[in-house]
Amino acid sequence: MKGALIGCGFFAQNQLHAWRDMDGVEIVALCDQNDERLRQCADDFAISRTYTDAAEMFAAGGFDFVDIATTAPSHRPLVTLAAEAGVHIICQKPFAETLADARAMVSAAASAGKTLMVHENFRWQSPIQAALQVVASGAIGDPFFGRFSFRSGYDVFSGQPYLAEGSRFIIEDLGIHILDIARAFLGDAHQISATTRRVNPNIKGEDVATMLLTHKGGATSVVDCSYATRRTPETFPQTLIEIDGTEGTLVLDAGYRLTVTGQISQSRDVAPPVLPWAQRPWHNIQESVLTIQQHFVTCLANGQIPATSGADNLQTLALVEAAYLSAAEGRTVSLADL
Ligand code: NAD
Ligand code: 89V
Structure with a gap:
């Protein structure tokens, strides 16, 4: 299964470590508006395809799911792009700034027939x-x-x-x-x-x-x-x-x-x-990142709805x-x- 990740900030490092630990999953493309963060992440995780514009990354395609690791204001436009591109979506919490945005994202993914899970890991x-x-x-x-x-x-x-x-x-x-x-x-x-x-x-x-x-x-x-x-x-x-x-x-x-x-x-x-890549006291949260990402992939493989959809x-x-x-x-x- 191939994935792309948007948002190479503070927390995405954990998500990238967890994806790297998982069998049968590869992150093939990275996107961040901040070029410096993008390049650092691409180097650290040896990912060659990089984009500063998410629309360009979706247009290029070549992945089954997107991991949206940005903060809430960008979630609705990015989830909408992902649904239009026909890929499965895992999106960080807080899912949305308003219930109206959240409902619109749920409906966009449902219309596209794609899985949408919130990275609600606690x-x-x-x-x-x-x-x-x-x-x-x-x-x-x-x-x-x-x-x-x-x-x-x-x-x-x-x-x-x-x-x-x-x-x-x-x-x-x-x-x-x-x-x-x-x-x-x-x-x-x-x-x-x-x-x-x-x-x-x-x-x-x-x-x-x-x-x-x-x-x-x-x-x-x-x-x-x-x-x-x-x-x-x-x-x-x-x-x-x-x-x-x-x-x-x-x-x-x-x-x-x-x-x-x-x-x-x-x-x-x-x-x-x-x-191995975790640090106390964050290890509790970091382990749950691996577990929730494993749950996402298991649900995709088995056609199940994630618990934190x-x-x-x-x-x-x-x-x-x-x-x-x-x-x-x-x-x-x-x-x-x-
Ligand atoms: P951050 O600001 O460090 O990183 C976000 C990155 O996204 C930035 O590098 C920014 O340039 C990029 N970005 C924003 N909009 C973009 C867009 N449209 N296209 C491309 N790149 C874009 O933020 P963070 O601390 O990593 O937090 C990200 C999210 O993770 C937040 O929603 C936060 O609440 C959540 N978070 C979750 C947990 C958890 O345990 N689940 C823990 C910490 C943070
Ligand atoms: O998990 C989180 O969402 C983090 C923190 C633990 C600091 O609240 O933002």
Whole structure:
């Protein structure tokens, strides 16, 4: 299977390493508007076909899928080009800046008959997958409460300076992952209420968000995120989880310890491996990049719809939009109203 990648920035390095690790997949073309980044990436990964204009790359063709690793404002034009070119698409989160853009992209890929997956990788982290398997096994019964918590003081702005510049920050960039994890455990939500605040005076958007979700299956969850929390140990980029079920509880604690209390109780280390090209503390995220890309290729090979498809991601994006609306208007927002 041949692929092309657009956006040779900070995070694409992980995606390129992961593609290189996978059997039967080759990235044959690279595109970035920034010529210097493009050349550096082409050298580092020995990829000879390079473009500064995505339309030219699609016109030249010769690949089955495109990996869009740019930031959200460029996603709709690039996904539209890809659908018109008739290639499968994997696109980074946040999938879109608006729900209207996201819906248009889902519809463009569907009309072209091509797979569209969002690179929503947090639920693919191996500690999260281990916890999901426990819940799916029925070991804690029917979950009725969840807490999904990401609190850190890690400096994310040095690697991703744009995160300090947008009027939206933590819900759109990080909360989106944690809301998606809440959906993976407890199913879709139908209402949300949220509060936000900015603690760091050097950024424009909110760096703290606390959200309360009502899930369609009846469970309630709290999703709390902060980049203004100085703590020991520093847990970046771990999502800490508590799930209460009718037959027991599950806790994913700091340091990747998974404890299940129920008919059979156990506590085990579910720390992710550090891949040869990975660096702590990012190794957890980096491993999930490999896993989600493997999932994409498996789905293409078997004609399956990816778990984090564009259509699925509309539900996560709706939670993001609803959380901002709730925080701005001080009320609970029903997702059906968006
Ligand atoms: P970045 O700014 O470092 O890189 C983006 C690159 O895309 C830049 O080099 C830019 O020149 C290029 N680009 C933008 N528009 C383009 C276009 N139309 N055609 C060609 N090139 C174009 O950004 P980043 O930090 O790598 O983030 C990229 C995306 O990855 C963001 O959406 C971010 O939220 C996401 N991200 C995801 C994770 C994760 O775990 N899933 C982690 C970090 C970042
Ligand atoms: O995963 C992400 O989307 C990153 C970070 C972990 C820094 O929030 O932007």
